[in-house]
Amino acid sequence: MTQPGRLSGIGVGPGDPELLTLKALRLLQSADVVAYFVAKGKKGNAFGIIEAHLDARQTQLPLVYPVTTEALEPPLSYEEVIADFYDESAAAVAAHLEAGRDVAVICEGDPFFYGSYMYLHDRLATRFDTEVVPGVCSMLGGTAVLGTPLVYRNQSLSVLSGVLPEDELKERLAAADAAVIMKLGRNFDKVRRVLDELGLAERAHYVERATMQNQRIVPLAEVNPMASPYFSLLVVPGQKWQR
Numbered sequence: 001m002t003q004p005g006r007l008s009g010i011g012v013g014p015g016d017p018e019l020l021t022l023k024a025l026r027l028l029q030s031a032d033v034v035a036y037f038v039a040k041g042k043k044g045n046a047f048g049i050i051e052a053h054l055d056a057r058q059t060q061l062p063l064v065y066p067v068t069t070e071a072l073e074p075p076l077s078y079e080e081v082i083a084d085f086y087d088e089s090a091a092a093v094a095a096h097l098e099a100g101r102d103v104a105v106i107c108e109g110d111p112f113f114y115g116s117y118m119y120l121h122d123r124l125a126t127r128f129d130t131e132v133v134p135g136v137c138s139m140l141g142g143t144a145v146l147g148t149p150l151v152y153r154n155q156s157l158s159v160l161s162g163v164l165p166e167d168e169l170k171e172r173l174a175a176a177d178a179a180v181i182m183k184l185g186r187n188f189d190k191v192r193r194v195l196d197e198l199g200l201a202e203r204a205h206y207v208e209r210a211t212m213q214n215q216r217i218v219p220l221a222e223v224n225p226m227a228s229p230y231f232s233l234l235v236v237p238g239q240k241w242q243r
């Protein structure tokens with residue numbers, strides 16, 4: 001009987017290829033198959049980070065998202081379409097593992113921090129030998145390039161999704177010592193309004209494509225919500241502790 005291959009979920013960091021860990025590089029280069037999630041017609045951000053480290057003997061397995069937006073016309077439901085897609089992706093990865101091939105699934109930032117790899121992990125980790133390699137997540141890439149310490153001493157950090165309803169976002173932000181808001185996109189106007197209402201706009205920092213070559217740091221008031229890319233986040237650092 002063929003010994004099954006090993007699954008690894010590999011964080012490749014927020015964009016700068018030098019933020020790849022040594023362990024990520026080792027597992028990546030030893031994998032028979034390198035799998036990655038990607039939008040239709042795109043090369044894939046995570047793939048672009050590690051492409052130069054692959055060789056021609058490795059199989060590349062793009063897992064192409066069937067939809068690009070969460071808004072679908074009934075009777076289609078985003079949740080169902082995407083769950084089916086993750087089932088199919090897990091089956092494609094499992095076929096390689098069952099044939100004895102090691103599969104590395106790459107993921108932007110960290111695999112367990114809002115990473116798509118999680119949906120494969122949930123389906124496969126009980127069936128196959130699995131290892132997860134942490135990566136530098138976007139929020140820490142963001143604070144580093146902003147040059148902004150995030151949490152001092154006993155402060156607590158809230159990581160919030162911009163998708164949250166306005167009331168809930170406001171409540172959570174009002175209670176936070178420090179916060180990072182991810183998934184801005186079409187939620188940007190709502191998030192900026194909440195920050196204004198709470199008097200936090202001055203303390204908030206916006207960064208696009210942190211650590212990538214085309215990174216931009218833009219004052220909050222000057223952000224054009226229509227042009228805010230998927231790779232953007234907001235940092236509200238904790239109050240400086242000075243003695």
Ligand SMILES: C[S@@+](CC[C@H](N)C(=O)[O-])C[C@H]1O[C@@H](n2cnc3c(N)ncnc32)[C@H](O)[C@@H]1O
Nearest residue numbers: 109110113114115137138182183209210231232
């Ligand atoms: C699906 S989550 C993936 C998070 C990723 N696994 C991580 O560890 O950071 C996507 C969100 O991460 C944030 N993001 C990812 N990379 C980023 C970057 N280089 N700069 C700014 N935000 C980024 C954006 O808020 C984006 O909407």
